[in-house]
Amino acid sequence: MDKKRILIYGDSNTHGFRVDNGLRFDKNTRWTGLCQYLLGDTYEILEEGLNGRTSVWEDPVEGDKCGLRHLPPILASHTPLDLLIIMLGTNDAGEEGIMKDGRVNIGDNDLLRVHLLDAALKLENETNKVKLIKVSPTAHIDGV
Numbered sequence: 001m002d003k004k005r006i007l008i009y010g011d012s013n014t015h016g017f018r019v020d021n022g023l024r025f026d027k028n029t030r031w032t033g034l035c036q037y038l039l040g041d042t043y044e045i046l047e048e049g050l051n052g053r054t055s056v057w058e059d060p061v062e063g064d065k066c067g068l069r070h071l072p073p074i075l076a077s078h079t080p081l082d083l084l085i086i087m088l089g090t091n092d093a094g095e096e097g098i099m100k101d102g103r104v105n106i107g108d109n110d111l112l113r114v115h116l117l118d119a120a121l122k123l124e125n126e127t128n129k130v131k132l133i134k135v136s137p138t139a140h141i142d143g144v
């Protein structure tokens with residue numbers, strides 16, 4: 001029996017960035033590693049996390065962090081897939097984020113519409129369509 005392949009595409013939360021020392025959590029501590037552990041050997045979790053990755057905007061300081069631009073080659077390199085989980089938007093919305101209020105949802109919708117529904121499904125054959133889960137960042141309210 002072939003393993004179900006799940007690609008998790010995201011930012012530093014997916015990468016496992018440690019705020020306390022700037023390093024990376026070990027595989028068994030990262031949430032992607034915990035998913036692998038809980039799902040067991042019949043699933044294969046593929047991590048594609050990049051610190052600072054945005055949804056559709058380029059980072060004006062670091063550059064080359066645009067999730068929209070990076071997605072097609074990453075999908076191509078991991079095909080075939082059973083599930084794609086996208087967890088982006090934190091860097092678009094953060095205190096030091098690139099876009100102002102309201103732009104994150106626009107970016108995420110563009111990312112899904114333009115590339116996922118086109119690129120992801122074109123890479124898969126008729127019997128193996130990719131399912132998609134979009135995980136949005138939580139709302140940030142001052143004082144909460």
